[in-house]
Amino acid sequence: xxxxxxxxxxxxxxxxxxxxxxxxxxxxxxxxxxxxxxxxxxxxxxxxxxxxxxxxxxxxxxxxxxxxxxxxxxxxxxxxxxxxxxxxxxxxxxxxxxxxxxxxxxxxxxxxxxxxxxxxxxxxxxxxxxxxxxxxxxxxxxxxxxxxxxxxxxxxxxxxxxxxxxxxxxxxxxxxxxxxxxxxxxxxxxxxxxxxxxxxxxxxxxxxxxxxxxxxxxxxxxxxxxxxxxxxxxxxxxxxxxxxxxxxxxxxxxxxxxxxxxxxxxxxxxxxxxxxxxxxxxxxxxxxxxxxxxxxxxxxxxxxxxxxxxxxxxxxxxxxxxxxxxxxxxxxxxxxxxxxxxxxxxxxxxxxxxxxxxxxx
Amino acid sequence: xxxxxxxxxxxxxxxxxxxxxxxxxxxxxxxxxxxxxxxxxxxxxxxxxxxxxxxxxxxxxxxxxxxxxxxxxxxxxxxxxxxxxxxxxxxxxxxxxxxxxxxxxxxxxxxxxxxxxxxxxxxxxxxxxxxxxxxxxxxxxxxxxxxxxxxxxxxxxxxxxxxxxxxxxxxxxxxxxxxxxxxxxxxxxxxxxxxxxxxxxxxxxxxxxxxxxxxxxxxxxxxxxxxxxxxxxxxxxxxxxxxxxxx
Numbered sequence: 001x002x003x004x005x006x007x008x009x010x011x012x013x014x015x016x017x018x019x020x021x022x023x024x025x026x027x028x029x030x031x032x033x034x035x036x037x038x039x040x041x042x043x044x045x046x047x048x049x050x051x052x053x054x055x056x057x058x059x060x061x062x063x064x065x066x067x068x069x070x071x072x073x074x075x076x077x078x079x080x081x082x083x084x085x086x087x088x089x090x091x092x093x094x095x096x097x098x099x100x101x102x103x104x105x106x107x108x109x110x111x112x113x114x115x116x117x118x119x120x121x122x123x124x125x126x127x128x129x130x131x132x133x134x135x136x137x138x139x140x141x142x143x144x145x146x147x148x149x150x151x152x153x154x155x156x157x158x159x160x161x162x163x164x165x166x167x168x169x170x171x172x173x174x175x176x177x178x179x180x181x182x183x184x185x186x187x188x189x190x191x192x193x194x195x196x197x198x199x200x201x202x203x204x205x206x207x208x209x210x211x212x213x214x215x216x217x218x219x220x221x222x223x224x225x226x227x228x229x230x231x232x233x234x235x236x237x238x239x240x241x242x243x244x245x246x247x248x249x250x251x252x253x254x255x256x257x258x259x260x261x262x263x264x265x266x267x268x269x270x271x272x273x274x275x276x277x278x279x280x281x282x283x284x285x286x287x288x289x290x291x292x293x294x295x296x297x298x299x300x301x302x303x304x305x306x307x308x309x310x311x312x313x314x315x316x317x318x319x320x321x322x323x324x325x326x327x328x329x330x331x332x333x334x335x336x337x338x339x340x341x342x343x344x345x346x347x348x349x350x351x352x353x354x355x356x357x358x359x360x361x
Numbered sequence: 362x363x364x365x366x367x368x369x370x371x372x373x374x375x376x377x378x379x380x381x382x383x384x385x386x387x388x389x390x391x392x393x394x395x396x397x398x399x400x401x402x403x404x405x406x407x408x409x410x411x412x413x414x415x416x417x418x419x420x421x422x423x424x425x426x427x428x429x430x431x432x433x434x435x436x437x438x439x440x441x442x443x444x445x446x447x448x449x450x451x452x453x454x455x456x457x458x459x460x461x462x463x464x465x466x467x468x469x470x471x472x473x474x475x476x477x478x479x480x481x482x483x484x485x486x487x488x489x490x491x492x493x494x495x496x497x498x499x500x501x502x503x504x505x506x507x508x509x510x511x512x513x514x515x516x517x518x519x520x521x522x523x524x525x526x527x528x529x530x531x532x533x534x535x536x537x538x539x540x541x542x543x544x545x546x547x548x549x550x551x552x553x554x555x556x557x558x559x560x561x562x563x564x565x566x567x568x569x570x571x572x573x574x575x576x577x578x579x580x581x582x583x584x585x586x587x588x589x590x591x592x593x594x595x596x597x598x599x600x601x602x603x604x605x606x607x608x
Contacts, residue, residue, distance in 0.1 A: 044552055048550070076462060
């Protein structure tokens, strides 16, 4: 009988509200109809076919179509999660576990999704059950470690990641997470080995590269750290990981910058003094236009340590080095919005330049 | 109309147990898929009727024969029929919310729900026996069961349910819900029960099932099974058992 659809209808008034999650039982109107629909779709998942459910003002209509190509409930739940349908995925996986409490795939995927949804206590229970039932299930120990880490139990998490590596030495996620956890607990050298292994196994994983970059930066290996951060920016352009990598690169640049000339840099002092002088005679709108033009340029990256005058502005004549533009931007923001942090600290030079010009900061 | 060998064996068994012949015949206007009329009042034999054209003839006949076998397996003194006095019938009509209906219609409906009480409760025993003992008929049995499940689903339609009073609808749906549950499990298609659960029949299913599970699968206990199901579906006092006679 595959592929033969048939309809089942029953009165909406006969639906048993107590079947809905507690927070949905008092719903009214369209929200109530939607809750019923989602509940029933969840019930039909894993039944070897597909159910379309419509709920009208007076009836529930279920159109059922059998199929030979049924996938397991756990797979369906995992697919919902992959497609970003978190609630549906979690509901499906819960049904899978009701039917088979030892379904390893359901335990793994539900556990992981609950960690992401910050229901860590329940996630821990599920993942502990998983490693008890199926200790060799791929990445089971990693998932447990992630949950333990989210619970603040870093040392326990490290043990789980290590257990995962014993069972699956080439598991990239075990290396990645163990490296991150060891870094967090201050064991930078051992962490670095795992993080390097992780980026070899996961060359396109921006988070893995960021973890490595941060470890290298903390360890003072700045050249390699910059390379790792650059990789993150390439892999995740405009993303939040790239922002963190950019911040890391700025920190390294500042360290280099300070290391180059000691306490106050005369070139920066000069650039700041020039900018103060130029902006003194400019209307506020022009200061804003120039500052924002540099900020826009800076979003693409200014090379602060390169002495060549390779930048031009539409709002100011001349050729500029990256450092010069950064100083103009810093001074500009001090005028138009002092709360903005451009991520590069030249406050000492700026203060001295103000003092020399007889200006308050 | 050749019947499968295992069905012919059942016919022989009925004939031996009851000392009456069995006649199997078509009946075009039959409302049910098949019925059985035990031999009495001078009738020469038991009559099994079926609707013509059924591809599941062997199963349909076998199931009717099994009802007879369960009756005649019991000692003569322990055989029974279900009947209702006028008082019991009125009580049933009231309990099922049929008071506002024309009396003939109300009587027909109360009689129908009591028949369902009997055929579903003992029918589970009959079907279970066939499933386990007559594997050659399993395909036919499954087809008929699926057909019955579909028919029960159709009865859930708002247009159908609103025609009848809620107590009657609930009695019918509770038994149908158990049918969907047990066959859903046996056929590994638990989806059959989902609409019934959605309508709140899970509790009734549990109650009916508990009685079914607790009552021994012995024909001598069939009467007890019906007696214990009756209060669950609201039919307490609507009928009584009288000794089976051939008169």
